[in-house]
Amino acid sequence: MDFLNQLIFIGAVLLFTSIVASSAASRFGVPLLLVFLALGMLAGEDGFGGVNFDNYATAYLISTIALAVILFDGGMRTSIKSFRVGLRPALSLATVGVLITAVVTGLFTSYILGLHWMQGLLLGAIVGSTDAAAVFSLLHSHGLQLKERVGATLEIESGINDPMAVFLTIILIEMISAGEVAPGWWLAGAFAWQMGLGALLGIAGGYLLLAIINRLTLALGMYPLLVLAGGLMVYGLTNVLGGSGYLAIYLTGLLLGNQPMHSRQNILRVHDGMAWLSQIVLFVLLGLLASPSAIVADAIPAISAALVLIFVARPLATLVCLAPFRMPWREMLFIAWTGLRGAVPIILAIFPLLAGLDGAQHYFNIAFFVVVASLTLQGWTLAPLSRLLRLQVPPKPAPVQRVELDIPVASGYELVTYHLKEVTPVVGKPLKQLRLPEGSRLVGVLRDSSFLQSDGEMRLAQNDGVYIVCHEHTLEQLNKLFAAEATPAQLDDRGFFGEFVLDGQATLSDVAMMYGLQIPAELQSRTLAEHLTGSMRNRPVVGDRVRLDKVQLVVREMDDGRVARVGISLHD
Template sequence: MTVSVELVLFVISILFFLSILASKAGYKFGVPALLLFLGVGMAFGSDGLGIQFENIQVAQAIGTISLCIILFSGGMDTKLSEIRPIIPQGVVLATFGVFLTAILTGVLIWWVLGMTMASTGIGLITSLLLAATMSSTDSASVFSILRSKGLNLKNNLRPMLELESGSNDPMAYILTITLIEIVQMGGEPDYLSAFGMLFFQLIVGGIAGYGLGKLSVRLINRLEIDNASLYPILVFTFCIFIFSFTYLIQGNGYLAVYIGGLVIGNTRFVHKRSSVNFFDGMAWMSQLLMFLTLGLLVNPHELIPIIIPGLIISFLMILVTRPLSVFFTLLPFRKMSFKDKTFVSWVGLRGAVPIIFAIILLAEEVPHARLMFNIVFFCTLVSLVVQGSSLSQMAVWLGLAEKPSELKKMKNFDVEFSDEIKSVTTEITITANTLKSGNHLMDLAIPENTLVVMVKRDDKFFIPTGKTTLQEGDKLLIITDNQEALLKTITNLETTAPSDLSTTT
């Protein structure tokens, strides 16, 4: 039976739309959007509405490209000034932390499966391989959950967690590939060769990401393209080039593309704002597509036999192996408090990356690959439900959540400024209380360094002057060069509560 392209596009559009609706509802109830994307894929899969999707190669390609875009976007959104103080902690967690997690988890998986599924005959090396696929925190999950919830964390914890999740995939990938070779050969592990390959790929990936990132910025600024819409596409082209070129020279493409995004995002270049916004949308689309694909790939009925061992493994990773690896690797950093380390332990989110690594097991036809894929998928579901849903509450319990900004993004004015322009904009609604001192713009008690640059009345926009007569219900676009002046404006105007206002910086 031949399936038309139009039918495939129709199904994809329905899946995307339902996933977006599910994420909107999930955000209201505190459920991670990525979990709902998976749920929609499973609902439409072979055990749901019957969509048959078993193409491992296509799933692996979608996962690789999507992860590349997510890491690059995460790097572009990360401010170097924020991560500079916590680079040592992030690097240690991304390397030794991942290695220790894989070893501890592998031993416990061997013990758990020996107790609950002895008939499968899974040995220690295979258990270590299964653990390696789940040893890194998932960048897609960490980026989306921390940022979508607007979680403000004390002590530079958020940039450290994002740095860890964005740079720890290479270690998990190399461990996975090395253990696959060992399992397939059935021989003794060549530890020297494995460690040599690990450090070689990390060094090449880091150098390539930094060098190609710098080269990309220089080319973007020197190429004079008449059509400004092509600049985000140009940045996307460099993203794909950095990943693929690094892979061709035997480096780690995942690390290179994250560092490349970090370098490009922290450098001035032409049409930077539009490129950043473009990649933000691309990252969310990639996450949606990736999790939908993974949801379609799994057969839910195959998860039933592994529920008990899956739950045991999941909670051992959440409560034992992740905390042990975090506390041990962060021992040299005595300034980090017990609460800080506890929260870092809790943000051991699993997501698409472990499942993508498990797809590699299927593609390589590793013994017990389907069983390992199902366990990884189940553990990812548990991680997103338990850790993803409780992230904000855990930060509050530990006293690590800072009071978030009370000002929301603007709704009536589609205006943005470059990051280099240190300005803050907000919009306010004129009320009867605002007009008590007079109904002209010059009558408003606006402090210095603050301007009203535009007024929206009904569906019309106009630039005001001091003599402009204001009406109740008018929306005013205000710009200031510092946050204090903005807050002073809000206080002086005494319109509505700050939580009803909108802002962008």
């Protein structure tokens, strides 16, 4: 009993410390996952805590469940619209890219360590995939609003590339254990079965779970638990039948997140906390499992593997996979650099230990070092590089809180809360001048801890809390009125999109007349939308730029895949 109480106390201390440390770390741009990993190492056998944890089977069980929860939440927060611009390049990176990364890293590592080439390929497969937990965490915790094509490619890739790495790792372990040196054509069939079954059960499970959620009447707190249990059921069943559970649970989350769902905001809010808890537990646990003294012994080959992976294998894989999609070089460079390694390589490095392969501990030590190097070098420089390459777009305004109104007579209505800032457009205006979207109603204004008796003459002020009942379809319009905040100069609307805004259907001849531009006669009948779409190498997204004589045309707003509004920038 004393041991159990001590275990609970130690676990609570680690969790509490991780959360508190994350607040301080975020101020200095430190990747939070690196903080969690470091806390686990400090609590381990070589750290101040002196906790001796070497139960790889338990670590694997907990880690796989945590990773499944992270993928599930990531799927629910990925917009299906982003698949229009990100699916094909992400799919290429998640399959061919993982294979190229594994082969290049593996062959180099086998040469450096004097290993058999298949053992080197095993190590390459272990570190070959980007990590969903790392990508989701670093992109969201830094508050990066990337161009849709870049952000969608990275998030979709990290969500679907784990199955490829798991497949390669398991196959190579089986071949090494059996003494085989030549892969057969059966591998293609096995891969197709895993991916196909994972996709089928993930989508089918998502539709079935959605129907159950929308038909049951439960206590509010039960819906997130129902969703989590359903997602894990899909994950477990898919694995039992020989499919890819990671792909299945990601697709289940994707389907749920993009369909009307009862208690949606409540589910997303709870699962956000579940995903953070999973990330903390996952990385602290893997930190506990590591032995820094043993890792230092493998430092030289580990550094070599990390450098080759980051500076050779990942960039080469990115170039080969994205070249057919004719992405701009800035975007390819950023995607190559954002090949973040996280929990998945460490989890996969446990496989050889569980299989009892010779030298398995070296695989684990090198994989762990590669993850630390990736989170440190790439994770720390992610935000500055995105600004340098001009891949950030102005953040979308949003309310500080959304509460879904579960009323039987109507669906889709919410109570949203805004905290007015100095730059918010409605500050200083009387209520009677507000033009709220149809179906929206202002229900209260909170000022200095008191609700005001609102009338048409009352003026909104900075720091007011504004409460509005609205339909989710009108939320974007309300955000533009009530949620504007101060942004860096380079992300200010005028600084980023340009000084003037035009409709996408305006013709180039009209633009030439207004701004004194020299435009070839054969182009003058084109609309701005047609010119931007024709000038892009791929589907336009917000933030794309095209030079037109002495001005720049900037995609400002998209509507159902079409360029709706265009900014005119008079500066480079």
